[in-house]
Amino acid sequence: MQDLSTGNDEQAGNVAEIIQRTDPGVLLVNEFDYTAPVNTGVPSGFDLNNDGTVGGPDDAYGFGFFPGQYGMVVYSKYPIDTEAVRTFQQFRWTDMPGNLIPQDFCSPAEVEALRLSSKSHWDVPIQVGDKRVHFLVSHPTPPVFDGPEDRNGRRNHDEIRFWADYISPGQRSAYIYDDTGTTGGLEPGARFVIAGDQNSDPFDGDSYPGSIEALLDHPRVNTKVTPDSEGVVEAARLQGGSNAEHEGDPAYDTADFAEPPGNIRADYVLPSKSLRILDAAVFWPTSDDPLSRLSGTFPLPASDHRLVWGDSKLPHHRWLGERSP
Template sequence: MATYGAALSRDGPGLLLRDIRAGEAQAAAAAEVIAEAGPDILLLTDFDYDWEGRALDAFAGLVAEAGHPMPHRFALRPNAGMATELDLDGDGRRGEADDAQGWGRFAGDGGLALLSRHPIDAEAARDYSALLWRDLPESRATEAGLSEAVLAAQRLSSTGHWTVEVRPEGAAPLTVLAFAATPPVFDGPEDRNGLRNADEIRLWRHVLDGAFGPAPERRFVLLGNANLDPVDGEGRHAAIRALLEDPRLQDPRPESVGARAAADPDHAGAPALDTADWDGPGNLRVHYVLPSADWRVTGAGVVWPEGGPLATAATTAGPHRLVWVDLAAPEGAPP
C-alpha cells in the first residue's frame, strides 16, 4: 500500500495529459519513483481529474513503461475546482479558485486517483465528498465565521473522501479509505482552513463509528494526505494525533534516511518520519498509510534516499515523498 502526493496537477484542464504524452520530466520522474517502490495499491493525492480518465490512463502507461504495470484504475470527480455561485472566502469576489468547493483553478484540479495491480470494485465504492461541513457531527464550521448561505453550501471535503473495495485474486477483499485534506494555512484569524482540515481528518473516526453507514470491520487501510503533522508546522495537531492513536488503526511509522539527513533543527518531531520537503514550513509528516489493527505490518518506509538517481527523481517529482507499507494477513489467518 502506498500514497504519493507527486505534483501531477497543472494550470488548466488537459495540460497534464499533454505533459505526460510529451514525456515531461516531472511526470516521468514521478512514474520512476512509483515503479521503484512497486506498490500493489497506490493513492495519488494531487492528480488532475478528467471525465474520461485519459490523463490517468496515460500516466498508468508511463508507470508501466518504467517497469511496474498497474492495470486497474479508479477516480471520482473531486470537490477541488468544483465551482459554486458563492463568495466562499468572503473577499467580495466570486468565481475564483477559493470560491470552489475545494481550492482549484478548474474542475478536477488536483484530485485523487487510485492505481492498483488488483481489480477494483467500483460499484462498491462509497463517496462521502458531498457531505456538508456543518453536517459532520460536532462540526466546527460555525467557528469559521461563515455566512448562513455558505454554511448551507460548503462541503467538508476539500478534495474527496472515499471508501473503495480492492479484490486481490485468491485473497480476501480489502477496503481503501482514501482522502486528501486542505492545508491548514492560507486563511486569516478565523482559521477557516485549520478548522476544516481538522474536521476532514476527524470525519474518518465517524466513518469507523458507523455514523455514515456500515463501517469497514476488517482489513482496511486509511491513507492519503492529511496536510497535518502531529507536532510541527501549522494546524490543529490534536486531530491527526487522535487518528494515529485510534485503537482500530496502527501507525507503522515509515521512515527514510533522506528525511533524517535533512532534519530541521527547530522541529520537535522525529525527522525520519517526515514525508514532505518544503521551503518555509520545513520538512513535515503529512502523508499517512494507517492499516487497521488486524493487519500484520511486514515493512514500511518513505522513498526519500539521501543521494543517487532515485533521490534526484524524487526531488524532480516535487516536494512530496511516496510513503509505503507492506501488509500481510495475521499469522494463521487465511490470505
C-alpha cells in the same frame, strides 16, 4: 494529463520511476487532474473567502482553478469492486456533529452549502484473494492560506476526523451518508488502509490541535511501524532553518517544504489493526544514493512530497500513499 500525453515530461518520468522501483500493489496519487469527480474548482456561488467578490479558486467548494484540479486516482493490481465504491464528495460539513465550521466567518447560507471534503473521500474496496480491504483515500486541505478564523485548519481537522468516525462502528459513524444516500460507516471488523496527503503533522506545522491524532490514536489503527527514511534526516540537518526547531522525529517526515514550516510528516499509510505491518518506509534516499536524483533538492525533480509505502500481511503486498505535484 497534458503533460503526460507527450511522454517527454521529466517530472512525470521521475514520478513514474519512483512508482516502478517501489512496485506497489495498490497506489494512490494525489493532485492528479481530470479523474473522478472532486470538489476542487467547482463553483459554490458564494464569497467563501469574504473578499467581496464571488468566483475564482478560493470560492470553489475546494480550492481550484477548474473542476477536477488537484484530484485523486487509485491504481490497483488487485480487482476493485467498483460497484461497492462509496464516495462522499457532496457530504455537507454542517452534517458532521460537533463540526468546527467558523460560524462567525461564514454566513448561514454558506454554512448550509459548505461541503466537508476539499476534494473527496473515497472508500475503494480491493479484493485480495478471498479477502477484502477497504482503501480509504482523501486529501484534506492544507491548514494554512486563510486568516485568523482558521477555516482551512478547522476543515483539515474535520476532513481527517471523518475517517476516524467512519471506521468507528455504531453511533459515532451513524451520521455519515455517501453520494448515493447510503448511511453509516465501515462495517465492524472490516480491514482497511487509510492513505493520502493528510496535510497534518502530530508535532510540527500549523494543524488545528488534535487533527492527525484522531487517526494515530484511534484504537482500530495500526501504528506499530512508522514509515521513515535516512534521507530526510540528512535533509533536515543540511537544510536547517525550521527543521532545527521541530519537536517531531525528522526520520518520519514526508514532505520537503519551504520555510516555514520546513520538512514535516504530511503523508500517511495507516492500516487497520487486523493487518500486520511487515515493513514501511518513505522514499527519500540519502545524497550518496544514486536514486537521490529522483527526490533531490530544490528544484525538486518529482514532488515536494515523498512516496510513502507499507507492506502488510495479506499476503505479502504493498500499499502506497503518494502525492504528485
